[in-house]
Amino acid sequence: MGRVNEIWDRRVLIFNLSLSELKMRYRNSVLGFIWTFLEPLLMLLILYFVFTNIFRFEIPNYELYILSGLVLWGMFSRGTSMGLDCISSKGGILKQIYMPREIPVVVATITSTIMLIFEIGVFALFLVGLQFVPTKTIIILPIMISLLFIVVIGVSFALSVLSVKFKDFKFLWAVVIQAGFFLTPIFYKLDILPETLQKILYFSPIAQIIDISHDALLYDKFPENEIWITVIGTSFLTLIIGYIIFRKMENRIMEEL
Numbered sequence: 001m002g003r004v005n006e007i008w009d010r011r012v013l014i015f016n017l018s019l020s021e022l023k024m025r026y027r028n029s030v031l032g033f034i035w036t037f038l039e040p041l042l043m044l045l046i047l048y049f050v051f052t053n054i055f056r057f058e059i060p061n062y063e064l065y066i067l068s069g070l071v072l073w074g075m076f077s078r079g080t081s082m083g084l085d086c087i088s089s090k091g092g093i094l095k096q097i098y099m100p101r102e103i104p105v106v107v108a109t110i111t112s113t114i115m116l117i118f119e120i121g122v123f124a125l126f127l128v129g130l131q132f133v134p135t136k137t138i139i140i141l142p143i144m145i146s147l148l149f150i151v152v153i154g155v156s157f158a159l160s161v162l163s164v165k166f167k168d169f170k171f172l173w174a175v176v177i178q179a180g181f182f183l184t185p186i187f188y189k190l191d192i193l194p195e196t197l198q199k200i201l202y203f204s205p206i207a208q209i210i211d212i213s214h215d216a217l218l219y220d221k222f223p224e225n226e227i228w229i230t231v232i233g234t235s236f237l238t239l240i241i242g243y244i245i246f247r248k249m250e251n252r253i254m255e256e257l
Contacts, residue, residue: 006100014103018110021082059189061218067126068217069186071119072210075148076155077177079112083156084163084170087253101250105160109153116145135220144213147235151205154239157246164253185211205234 007014059065086104087094094101127134163169183197184207190198201207208231215221223231 003100003102007102007106010099010103014106014110017103017107018114021107021111022114061132063130064126064132064218065214066187067123068213069184069210071116071123072144072148072213073181073184073186073206074119075112075116075145076152076206077181078115079109079152080155080159080173081177082108082112083152084159084173086156087160088164102157102246105153105156105246109149109156112152113145113149132218134217137216137220137222140216140222141213144209144216147205147231148209150235150239151209154235154242157239157242161246161249161253165249180206183207185214202230203234205231205238208234 083105086108087101090104094104159169159173163173183201184204185201190201190207190211193201208227212223212227212231215223
C-alpha cells in the first residue's frame with residue numbers, strides 16, 4: 001500500500017502531466033488542441049464509410065456498432081502503445097528526479113482516457129445524427145470504461161518494462177495490436193467465429209468489454225452473471241499480472257535506460 005499512497009499523494013502532478021502529454025501531442029500542429037476533436041471525428045468518418053459501404057455485416061444499428069467498437073478499441077490500442085514507450089522515453093527524468101516508476105504508466109493511461117472522453121463526445125454526435133436514443137442499459141458503460149482502464153494500465157505496466165529490456169518488443173506489440181483488431185468483435189459479432197476461437201475470446205477482457213458495451217448501448221441487454229464475473233475477474237487478473245512483471249523488472253531496466 002505504500003506505493004499506492006505515494007502515487008496518490010502525487011495525484012495533482014499526475015493529472016498535470018497527463019494534460020501536458022495531451023498538449024505535447026499536438027504542439028507543432030496548426031490547429032493545436034482542436035485536433036483532440038477533429039482527429040477522432042475524421043478517423044470515425046473514414047472508418048464509418050469503409051465498414052458501412054465495403055465490409056458491411058447484417059447487424060442491427062451496424063453504423064453505431066462499429067463506431068462504438070472502434071472508440072473502445074482505440075483506447076486500448078492507443079493506451080497500451082503509449083504505455084509501452086512511457087518508461088523508455090522518460091529515462092533521463094527517472095534517473096535525475098525520484099518519483100515512483102509507476103507514474104509514467106499511470107500518466108499514459110490517464111492521457112489515453114482523456115482522449116477517449118473526447119472521442120465519446122464525437123460519438124455522441126453520430127448518435128444525434130443517426131437519431132438513435134440509447135437504451136436504459138447504457139448505465140453500465142461507465143463500468144465497462146473503468147474495466148477498460150484497468151486492462152490498459154495492467155498491460156501497460158508489463159509493456160513499459162519489457163520494451164526497455166527487449167528493444168524489439170514494440171514491433172511485436174504492433175503485430176499483436178493488428179491481430180487483436182481483427183480478433184475483437186468491433187465490426188462483427190463473436191458468434192460468427194469458430195467455436196474454439198469463441199471459447200478463447202471468452203477470456204479476453206477487451207473482447208468481452210466491447211461485446212458487453214455493444215449490447216448495453218444498442219440492444220438493451222445486460223450481461224449474464226457468469227459473464228460479469230469473467231470480465232471483472234480477467235480485467236483485474238490482467239492488472240495483477242502486469243504489475244507483478246513491472247515490479248520484478250523495474251530495478252533491472254533502469255540500467256538499460
